Amino acid sequence: MLIPFSWLSDYVDITLPAAELAHRLTMAGIEAGDVVTRGGWDNCVVGYVRSTRPHPDADSLTLCVVDPGDGDAIEVVCGAPNVAAGQNICFARPGAFLINTHNGRREELKPARIRGVVSEGMICSEAELGISDEHDGIIVLPADATPGVPLDDVLGDVFLELELTPNRGDCLSILGVAREIGAITGQPVRIPDVAYPETGPPVDNLARVTIADPDLCQRYTASVISGIQISPSPAWLQDRLARAGLRPINNVVDVTNYVMLEFNQPLHAFDLDTVADAHVVVRRAAAGEQFTTLDGITRTLSTDNLLIADPAKAIGIGGVMGGANSEITAATTTMLLESATFHDLNNRRTSTGLGLRTEASLRFEKGLRPDLAPIALRRATQLILQTAGGTAAAGIIDVFPARPPDTPVPLTEQRLRQVLGMDLDIARAESVLASLGIATRRTGPDSLAADPPYWRSDIAIEEDLIEEVVRIIGYDEVPTTMLSSPIPYHQANPMTGLKDAVRDALAAAGMEETISYPLLSASDLERLHTAGNGAAGNDPAPTLRVSNPMSAEYDIMRPTLSASILNTLAYNQAHNDGGFRLFEVGRAFIPQAAAGDAGELSAELPIERELAAGVMSGPRYNANWLNPAAAMDFFDASGALSGALARLGLAAAFEPADGATPGDGIFNDGIFNDGASNQSMFHPGRYASIAASTDGAPPVPVGIVGEIHPDVRDAFGLRPEPVAYFELRLAALLEIVQAAGQSEHRFRSLSRFPAANRDLALLAPVNVPAGQLRQLIQRVRLVERTELFDVYDGPNLPAGARSLAFRIWFRAPDRTLTAAEIDRAVNGLTRVLEREGGATVRS
Amino acid sequence: MFAVSAPDNQSPTPESVDAMTQAALGELDAVSDAPAAEDWRVSYLGRRGQLTMLLRGLSGLDPDLRRAVGARANQAKSTLEEALARRTRELAQAALEASGRLDVTLPGRPVIAGRLHPTTQIVREICSAFMAMGFSVVEGPEVELDHYNFEMLNIPAGHPARDMWNSLWIDYRNEQGQQPMLLRTHTSPMQARVMEAQEPPVRVIVPGKCYRYEATDATHEWHFYQIEGLAVAEGITFADLKGTLYEFARRVFGDDRQIRFRCDYFPFVEPGVDMSISNFRDPTTGQRPINRDEDWIEIMGAGMVHPKVLAGVGYDPQRYTGFAFGMGPERIGMLKYGIDDIRHFYSNDVRFLRQF
Structure with a gap:
């Protein structure tokens, strides 16, 4: 909100430059953004319109004779409909810099010939002075303005723009800000006197108030003024409201707004003649009760909404907006002025529920103190008597069913030091609190009790007082120390550690990390299920939805990373050339189903499954003179995975996942059969389960890898080239790593004896997986390791057979192997391969 | 090719050893590739090379001359061996320079570097x-x-x-x-x-x-x-x-x-x-x-x-x-x-x- 200095100065002397003041307020917790300066209107003065006559050649223009305060008579052309003789106006002489309303630029004013008449100046609108966009008429200054006075002195001002935190509703008022400034600068604050002549009959003879629901209305105070005359407000009042950004309406409504801005208490004025029996009843609305608010909208209410009513009808929604049926009109002569304390949470529910957040509800929802109500009431009554005349009843109505007990807040020197870690004595605290208007009394040599003042609703506990003290002293005064309390035992967090290790391993395998929104659309998930006949795919599982998504693109918590990373790949294919190796470590969200109820969610939080997913697609290398241009495929992904898992101390094994035995594949093992990942998204015959193992332990399934089905690839808008995708379940990986004990890396002593190698070309049926032959080889004694270095399935081979060439290393830990020993090992190997793998050695 | 000259009738003298050494060094300077260097080695330092033969013939000389010529011939041997080694390195270097040159401004063999977000x-x-x-x-x-x-x-x-x-x-x-x-x-x-x-x-x-x-x-x-x-x-x-x-x-x-x-x-x-x-x-x-x-x-x-x-x-x-x-x-x-x-x-x- 904008705080004008001109108004602020009524209550406190401003002794600091505006920018410095804004900085000090900001440091103290009242964030003041830009200091807005209005003015700097050189060559602009208050002018007096002596006479007007129509322009001889233009109906819409008026010729005005303006006295700029020195008795001169200057003729200017004015196009505003509201110009009239006898007005004080803003007069700009040639040389003034004004906003050109045609182009928005600031330009120098020059004498101009307008339709044949020379205009030696200009009568300004708000737009031309840069005050607002208002350009429909000229500014009419108060009648008591003095012609010749520089315009800066009349309209110029400086504004603080505040961004308030929700606890400091008190600074939604000018007085609240003045109190802060007083505390910061050590200046006294002048609180307006609120007394007025109570010359009418006793108020209880004129009206009465009943609170039927005291849980929602803590206090209701009211005054009655008779014989008022509704008219536009005096210029000073209109000017103040305008500077604070409110539109003047009439003298009574303007006063209620003025006092709201001054004291922070929203008020409402009723035409008492429209209130049946002059009896105000504060009650809950009936279910479905309808009410038409001041803005002309008829609203349907519930029993959670609080109404201001009379015995016959509702006349306002408490603390939100009054009704059209009881508002102040030009004909109003007797009014009831309301200043009440409504329940903060209920007020907020009502205003947000009705979509009707008003200046009043913004204040009530932050919690107002009931002690504020009568003070503001008296101030507003006083100002209405001044601006609208009339007679105020004697006394005020004050219905306060349950006055809360005083709740003094204690503060001890010991606690101050315990919390702040600085030497601060109670006397210093006492004086700071006093500067904020917080009354305190000593309860001991090192302790005090403070009474929260009526304008603050955020001081309830000792720490609140400590903050008051330290924010005014300044956070800079607090010393800077390093933690000296005991360091807790380190908490190992193996999953976090594993995720970092997986990221590093995949990056080391040449992949780039991405991070995407974990929300998807239903159509993203459908794309995963578009392939083939879909029969092999699992049914889509129930998903977790967001009820107020940012957009329809992001309304489902992803049950898999696959759609995310395929979208990321598609984005990059659209924007960049080349091949992509992308991965993401993130979570998939699996809702917990309610027991025994298909499709219903339970109240439990979803399972957040940690995954690593990756895609590889496009040319293996960017165009270069050394490497052939070839597209990445399944083996790029499986190779990268082998490398990455090796870095984690794990051996990877890949098995066909569309397994020979139905119900035995990885998609049915309890890890992948949840519908999140589905078989049908893969190219038939080109996907595998990934099993990982530490040294010697049996392999455990940890993920899947495969080429994406061409239909799915097309559905994601990807280029027509192989897309290899993989997904690792990190919980499964973690189990393996943890089962390995202290470390998944195990030292093996280095043999002093040399290894010998032999190459073996095998002829094997094509349906025997190479992985199986490799395992057979590695089981044989003395075999240290083996690599497959050639695969040939061209002509010259028996039908249904292919050739696989392995290089095999033999080594013994305790001796150099003899040729005869190696021959024996090879012979053994050959027999095993023939018997168990159907493979023969090619001669 | 270098002519393997027959031992002439004159007995070798320190002066003739020097002359041969100078001639050999001159020839070595003209050698321009590894096979020619090998020919040169055979011609002077080979089993039937001039210097080898000369040393073999020392036994027939009178002791004073034998001592003088022998010392000079052994000196010549190590001179020629060093010269050959040096010439061989020069030739190898020249061969690398001639045939092993790369355009070092060609792009390197790509390594795929991953990275973290x-x-x-x-x-x-x-x-x-x-x-x-x-x-x-x-x-x-x-x-x-x-x-x-x-x-x-x-x-x-x-x-x-x-x-x-x-x-x-x-x-x-x-x-x-x-x-x-x-x-x-x-x-x-x-x-x-x-x-x-x-x-x-x-x-x-x-x-x-x-x-x-x-x-x-x-x-x-x-x-x-x-x-x-x-x-x-x-x-x-x-x-x-x-x-x-x-x-x-x-x-x-x-x-x-x-x-x-x-x-x-x-x-x-x-x-x-x-x-x-x-x-x-x-x-x-x-x-x-x-x-x-x-x-x-x-x-x-x-x-x-x-x-x-x-x-x-x-x-x-x-x-x-x-x-x-x-x-x-x-x-x-x-x-x-x-x-x-x-x-x-x-x-x-x-x-x-x-x-x-």
Whole structure:
């Protein structure tokens, strides 16, 4: 909100430059953004319109004779409909810099010939002075303005723009800000006197108030003024409201707004003649009760909404907006002025529920103190008597069913030091609190009790007082120390550690990390299920939805990373050339189903499954003179995975996942059969389960890898080239790593004896997986390791057979192997391969 | 080819040995490749080479002459051997120069380099700064209960401060018709979860994703990371809060940037703190890449843990005190690297990712 200095100065002397003041307020917790300066209107003065006559050649223009305060008579052309003789106006002489309303630029004013008449100046609108966009008429200054006075002195001002935190509703008022400034600068604050002549009959003879629901209305105070005359407000009042950004309406409504801005208490004025029996009843609305608010909208209410009513009808929604049926009109002569304390949470529910957040509800929802109500009431009554005349009843109505007990807040020197870690004595605290208007009394040599003042609703506990003290002293005064309390035992967090290790391993395998929104659309998930006949795919599982998504693109918590990373790949294919190796470590969200109820969610939080997913697609290398241009495929992904898992101390094994035995594949093992990942998204015959193992332990399934089905690839808008995708379940990986004990890396002593190698070309049926032959080889004694270095399935081979060439290393830990020993090992190997793998050695 | 001249009738003299040596050296200079050098070696130093033969014939000379010629001939042998070795190296070098030349400006054989997302890198840097100060890293759920996201943090239902965290709610209603689950709006719910699970002292940092129902622009994303910190024990003070966060900023931003603490409000701390860092100018352009008009940029909310939060998890707020803080790593990355738009982070354009 904008705080004008001109108004602020009524209550406190401003002794600091505006920018410095804004900085000090900001440091103290009242964030003041830009200091807005209005003015700097050189060559602009208050002018007096002596006479007007129509322009001889233009109906819409008026010729005005303006006295700029020195008795001169200057003729200017004015196009505003509201110009009239006898007005004080803003007069700009040639040389003034004004906003050109045609182009928005600031330009120098020059004498101009307008339709044949020379205009030696200009009568300004708000737009031309840069005050607002208002350009429909000229500014009419108060009648008591003095012609010749520089315009800066009349309209110029400086504004603080505040961004308030929700606890400091008190600074939604000018007085609240003045109190802060007083505390910061050590200046006294002048609180307006609120007394007025109570010359009418006793108020209880004129009206009465009943609170039927005291849980929602803590206090209701009211005054009655008779014989008022509704008219536009005096210029000073209109000017103040305008500077604070409110539109003047009439003298009574303007006063209620003025006092709201001054004291922070929203008020409402009723035409008492429209209130049946002059009896105000504060009650809950009936279910479905309808009410038409001041803005002309008829609203349907519930029993959670609080109404201001009379015995016959509702006349306002408490603390939100009054009704059209009881508002102040030009004909109003007797009014009831309301200043009440409504329940903060209920007020907020009502205003947000009705979509009707008003200046009043913004204040009530932050919690107002009931002690504020009568003070503001008296101030507003006083100002209405001044601006609208009339007679105020004697006394005020004050219905306060349950006055809360005083709740003094204690503060001890010991606690101050315990919390702040600085030497601060109670006397210093006492004086700071006093500067904020917080009354305190000593309860001991090192302790005090403070009474929260009526304008603050955020001081309830000792720490609140400590903050008051330290924010005014300044956070800079607090010393800077390093933690000296005991360091807790380190908490190992193996999953976090594993995720970092997986990221590093995949990056080391040449992949780039991405991070995407974990929300998807239903159509993203459908794309995963578009392939083939879909029969092999699992049914889509129930998903977790967001009820107020940012957009329809992001309304489902992803049950898999696959759609995310395929979208990321598609984005990059659209924007960049080349091949992509992308991965993401993130979570998939699996809702917990309610027991025994298909499709219903339970109240439990979803399972957040940690995954690593990756895609590889496009040319293996960017165009270069050394490497052939070839597209990445399944083996790029499986190779990268082998490398990455090796870095984690794990051996990877890949098995066909569309397994020979139905119900035995990885998609049915309890890890992948949840519908999140589905078989049908893969190219038939080109996907595998990934099993990982530490040294010697049996392999455990940890993920899947495969080429994406061409239909799915097309559905994601990807280029027509192989897309290899993989997904690792990190919980499964973690189990393996943890089962390995202290470390998944195990030292093996280095043999002093040399290894010998032999190459073996095998002829094997094509349906025997190479992985199986490799395992057979590695089981044989003395075999240290083996690599497959050639695969040939061209002509010259028996039908249904292919050739696989392995290089095999033999080594013994305790001796150099003899040729005869190696021959024996090879012979053994050959027999095993023939018997168990159907493979023969090619001669 | 070099002629293997027959021993002439004249007996060798030191002078004739010298003459032969000079002739050989001259011939060696003319040798231009390895086979010619081998021929030359055979011609002089080979089994039937001139010098070999000469040495073999020494036995027939008179002792004085034999001694003189022998010494000269042995000297000549080592001279020629050294000259040959030198010439051989020269020739090898010349051969490498002639045939082994590469165009070293051709592009190298590509190695595929992977990399980590900038957010990961910043989160790691921040976490390690705090781990060095005794903090442990924990993580929590991204789909969170209202209970932990708000209630336990002194933000009851209907609290106006809830406006500070516009939430994305999970489409699930309980029997009371309430929506108890949401995407966490901050990592602060882990404060209560951690304290419920352990006794003080506590020192943890919590990195993770958060979500807010907010329009996006250059400095706001609805999906972002936050790093929460919490230290609770006997004797922890506001001064410790300042010291710890100063040290963090010094480690991450270096000594050149200024730090400012001011009063701010978060319902789960009291007193509340906003930590800002001095804005900076790009040294080459002189421009501020982000928040051009501002001298200070908020990077962190913090404060002393509110006694209600401590009491809520069963800690005695009179005995234990502590501080909490929360920061956005993307914003810190923007400040550190001069990134002008937060939306780059999760668009995953490799042109962005490859800059880090």
